[in-house]
Amino acid sequence: MSTALSVGNRHLTGFWFVAVAFLTLMAFGTVPTPLWPLYQVKDHFGATTVTVAFAVMVVGAAASFRLLGHLSDRLGRRRIILPALLTGILSAAVMASWPELPGLLVGRILTGVAVGLMASTATAYLTDLHREARPAQAGSAFPALVATVSNLGGLALGPLVAGALAQWAPAPVRTAYIVFGALMVVLLLLVLSSPETVDTEVTGQDRPARFAVRDGQRGAFASAAALGFFAFAVMGLFSSLGAIIVRGQLGITSYFVAGLAPFVAFAASAVAQLAVGRLAHARVLLIGTLLFPVGLALTALSLYRPALWLVLFAAALAGAGAGLLFKSAVAETVTAAVPASRAGVLAAFFVIAYVGMGVPSIAFSLVIRQFALRPSMIGFAVVLSLGALMAAYQSVRQRVSADR
Secondary structure (H helix, E strand, O other), X not given: OHHHHHHHHHHHHHHHHHHHHHHHHHHHHOOOHHHHHHHHHHHOOOHHHHHHHHXXXXXXXXXXXXXXOOOHHHHOOHHHHHHHHHHHHHXXXXXXXXXXXXXXXXXXXXXXXXXXXXXXXXHHHHHHHHHHHOHHHOOOOHHHHHHHHHHHHHHHHHHHHHHHHHHHOOOOOOHHHHHHHHHHHHHHHHHHOOOOOOOHHHHHHOOOOOOOEOOOOHHHHHHHHHHHHHHHHHHHHHHHHHHHHHHHHHOOOOHHHHOHHHHHHHHHHHHHHHHOOOXXXXXXXXXXXXXXHHHHHHHHHHHHOOOHHHHHHHHHHHHHHHHHHXXXXXXXXXXXXXXXXXXHHHHHHHHHHHHHHHHHHHHHHHHHHHOOHHHHHHHXXXXXXXXXXXXXXXXXXXHHHHHO
16 A cells, blocks of 8 residues: 555656656757847848747757657656756757857757757656656546646746846846756756656567547547647747747836736646637537637737737737647647657647647748738638637548538
8 A cells, every 4th residue: 555655646746846857858949939029139131030940949849859759658658748948958958159140040940859859758757757646646637737827927037037147147148048948957966866657668669650539539639630720820920929929019128027928828738728729629628719819819809909918918819728738739749649659649739739839830920021900910810710619620621520
């Protein structure tokens, strides 16, 4: 009895170590968000270069998800989380010691690789650790909720912490990277003490497929991936251009305030998921589908009626809607996956989601070079809203078909 309790406690402690590591690395991924104006002034580049510098992280993440994200199903969860943290530490060292554009690009690619290793693996690892710690609660939605809140809550904290450090600490371009690098070193040691949940001897004899979904669930995965794409497209916009829009449209030069719009978007996303934790999947999807276009419409309106409160309110609604769509998409993906290939299926999901974070933002930055910002934002809002609506409709159809 005491041995079983000790094992359960070890898995539960590991669960929270991994959750904090997940949150910290995701926060590190958005650290440059309020610093983009600093890089602009320092290296004299425009909005498109900022978006590309942001998007190279997406390239690293997508490559990592695609090529390495499935490996934890074979090699073990912890053996992938640890290299993710090591890569994040290396990235922080590069960007702190090489604050010019080339160093930023190299560091962002490394950040993407770290995020790719962490995101798909941590979600599966949290599910495994919770199942071992609380066998009576197998199938609980709690691990998925913690994973999505760690993911989006981390993305929210990055701009807020980096903006505060840039505003009030010395060496604004370097300090945030040093702080997060030190945190990841501590978390590396804590995760090292967490138990492994994959029997590598068994998986070595019978290797799971990289991507395997349950019979009849490919359509459900496709609609979930589309939801993830459109949800992350909004987050990509606020992460890459949010600080520049606040500075350019509102004339606010505070780095802390520049980080508020992306912080509010990601924080609202996490809070919305907590608020609807007990609601049925269909209702969560419905609320997200309603909030998403309203937030985007108000974001476009804020360009015609510039006011900080309106920008932040719009970011909150858009972020909440995106978070609920993302929560629904992750839950649908986990349900669709064959258990032995869960990390591989989540890796494929995150590849598509992170492409959504990068490609639409780059397209938007190119469009605003040819057309005015305001009509471009209206078009962007319409396209994303219609895309999310169609993806949500397909998700409902797939679920109705599966229930018959």
